[in-house]
Amino acid sequence: xxxxxxxxxxxxxxxxxxxxxxxxxxxxxxxxxxxxxxxxxxxxxxxxxxxxxxxxxxxxxxxxxxxxxxxxxxxxxxxxxxxxxxxxxxxxxxxxxxxxxxxxxxxxxxxxxxxxxxxxxxxxxxxxxxxxxxxxxxxxxxxxxxxxxxxxxxxxxxxxxxxxxxxxxxxxxxxxxxxxx
Numbered sequence: 001x002x003x004x005x006x007x008x009x010x011x012x013x014x015x016x017x018x019x020x021x022x023x024x025x026x027x028x029x030x031x032x033x034x035x036x037x038x039x040x041x042x043x044x045x046x047x048x049x050x051x052x053x054x055x056x057x058x059x060x061x062x063x064x065x066x067x068x069x070x071x072x073x074x075x076x077x078x079x080x081x082x083x084x085x086x087x088x089x090x091x092x093x094x095x096x097x098x099x100x101x102x103x104x105x106x107x108x109x110x111x112x113x114x115x116x117x118x119x120x121x122x123x124x125x126x127x128x129x130x131x132x133x134x135x136x137x138x139x140x141x142x143x144x145x146x147x148x149x150x151x152x153x154x155x156x157x158x159x160x161x162x163x164x165x166x167x168x169x170x171x172x173x174x175x176x177x178x179x180x181x
Contacts, residue, residue: 060153
């Protein structure tokens, strides 16, 4: 099969964006079966609770999407409303105390991520990305490395949330990437 590698990169990220939305819907549905106090209960995870871990994912997605949007390529899906972060927000900042607002923000982000990958030019993953990390250290590498990290970061923390749900007696159901094929 002769495939342009840049198109294969792009198809992979579009696939991951769809999986991201699918998994988040399933995950949030499972979380909603818990009372709010159980979602907020400190369960000893890195961010403490299910609610705080899901807040971190919103923060992380926005932070990375802001970096992608700052690379000199216009992405209509990455609007300021979708990417808004309060001044000084860090990895543990609680962006949304309210569960419904957190879920609404997640849905908006997932739609923007799918839109962003749909409009992404095949050359973008191969371009050099330049930005400062959260400690102000200047970074430079191919965008595909950051894109891969972006989706891996989501999978990592969603895995933590599925563990926390299991500990709370809640089964999120099938979450395998290949199950969404």
